[in-house]
Amino acid sequence: MLFAPASCPRLIVKIGSALLVDGGGGVRRGWLAGITADIAARARAGQQVAVVSSGAIALGAGRLGLAKGGRASLEDAQAAAAVGQIALSQVWAEVLAAEGLTAAQMLVTLGDLEDRRRYLNAAATLDRLLSLGVVPVINENDSVATAEIRFGDNDRLAARVAQAAAAQGVVLLSDVDGLFDRNPADPAARRIDRVERIDAAIEAMADTRSASGMGSGGMVSKIAAARIANAAGAHLAIASGQIDRPLSTPAPHTLFVAEKSAPARKAWLAGGLTARGTIHIDAGAARALKDGASLLAAGAIRLEGDFSRGDPVAIAGPDGTMARGLAEYDADDARRLLGCRSEEHAALLGYAPRTALVHRNHMALI
Numbered sequence: 001m002l003f004a005p006a007s008c009p010r011l012i013v014k015i016g017s018a019l020l021v022d023g024g025g026g027v028r029r030g031w032l033a034g035i036t037a038d039i040a041a042r043a044r045a046g047q048q049v050a051v052v053s054s055g056a057i058a059l060g061a062g063r064l065g066l067a068k069g070g071r072a073s074l075e076d077a078q079a080a081a082a083v084g085q086i087a088l089s090q091v092w093a094e095v096l097a098a099e100g101l102t103a104a105q106m107l108v109t110l111g112d113l114e115d116r117r118r119y120l121n122a123a124a125t126l127d128r129l130l131s132l133g134v135v136p137v138i139n140e141n142d143s144v145a146t147a148e149i150r151f152g153d154n155d156r157l158a159a160r161v162a163q164a165a166a167a168q169g170v171v172l173l174s175d176v177d178g179l180f181d182r183n184p185a186d187p188a189a190r191r192i193d194r195v196e197r198i199d200a201a202i203e204a205m206a207d208t209r210s211a212s213g214m215g216s217g218g219m220v221s222k223i224a225a226a227r228i229a230n231a232a233g234a235h236l237a238i239a240s241g242q243i244d245r246p247l248s249t250p251a252p253h254t255l256f257v258a259e260k261s262a263p264a265r266k267a268w269l270a271g272g273l274t275a276r277g278t279i280h281i282d283a284g285a286a287r288a289l290k291d292g293a294s295l296l297a298a299g300a301i302r303l304e305g306d307f308s309r310g311d312p313v314a315i316a317g318p319d320g321t322m323a324r325g326l327a328e329y330d331a332d333d334a335r336r337l338l339g340c341r342s343e344e345h346a347a348l349l350g351y352a353p354r355t356a357l358v359h360r361n362h363m364a365l366i
């Protein structure tokens with residue numbers, strides 16, 4: 001089984017427009033019921049699954065009768081997305097509920113995931129939803145994103161979501177069943193089963209077109225997604241969704257293997273940026289951090305510096321600097337929480353608190 005729950009506690013499944021929407025602009029309910037059954041089986045086996053679902057533009061275009069699948073202009077695409085998204089989330093909520101699962105909708109833009117403050121918000125929401133057993137259904141917020149701040153394709157969005165959720169695997173389901181060494185229409189074309197490193201030869205195999213003409217992702221965006229996911233420590237598979245139960249039926253695919261070194265994001269946290277402050281912690285908290293825990297305010301003794309939420313900070317234990325991470329609070333608010341237990345935080349701050357001063361997903365030990 002691709003990305004079995006035991007080796008992949010968190011999985012991101014990206015579903016292309018052509019799988020969800022038929023040529024007449026209707027939802028492919030039978031197929032959707034199949035993949036939802038797959039997701040439910042994985043959830044029962046303990047895997048946390050988030051779905052990145054395309055299809056808003058295609059669905060909306062069908063309902064509005066727009067030409068070129070709603071992609072004739074940015075305005076058309078944005079209007080189609082607004083109409084289609086509400087239908088898409090309703091369908092997901094229904095099919096997941098039929099399997100006893102709760103759906104959540106998250107609409108994000110590139111800007112949301114590039115800005116550190118907003119990235120932390122999105123990551124925290126995603127983490128909480130997944131740990132509550134809810135299935136987040138994520139799409140780009142197409143109706144507000146302008147050309148400059150759009151992902152444009154959900155392949156890269158899925159990879160960024162994997163990074164934010166610290167997932168171990170990403171499956172890109174579409175109408176292609178992998179990366180081929182030349183145009184797949186050529187009878188001599190051969191699928192590449194496994195890619196250990198994305199080099200110039202691999203890039204050269206990509207073809208810019210989306211085969212269905214419905215979505216916007218082609219092989220170029222899939223390889224860009226693989227690069228992001230692999231650098232963040234997640235494996236990525238390009239697999240065909242043109243079978244009924246694509247997450248439980250063995251089928252040929254291309255697997256892009258995650259980088260073995262520390263994920264790039266952690267490396268970036270560990271060395272890349274100048275810390276804007278230092279949080280000093282006690283011996284107990286230092287031990288907890290080494291065991292992979294988040295930094296809780298109860299274990300923090302003192303703060304130096306003036307940082308804002310999302311800024312990189314150093315964390316110093318009794319033996320010196322031991323980690324770096326992104327601050328979950330502005331320095332002034334963090335100071336108020338020093339040494340205090342989580343139950344006290346809401347009263348001290350006057351607003352709903354974060355779970356940690358620095359979350360483990362945004363921290364690297366050094």
Ligand code: GLU
Pocket residue numbers: 017053054055056057058081139140142152153154155214215216217
């Ligand atoms: N966000 C677009 C939609 O919902 C899909 C983008 C893509 O084709 O990858 O229609």
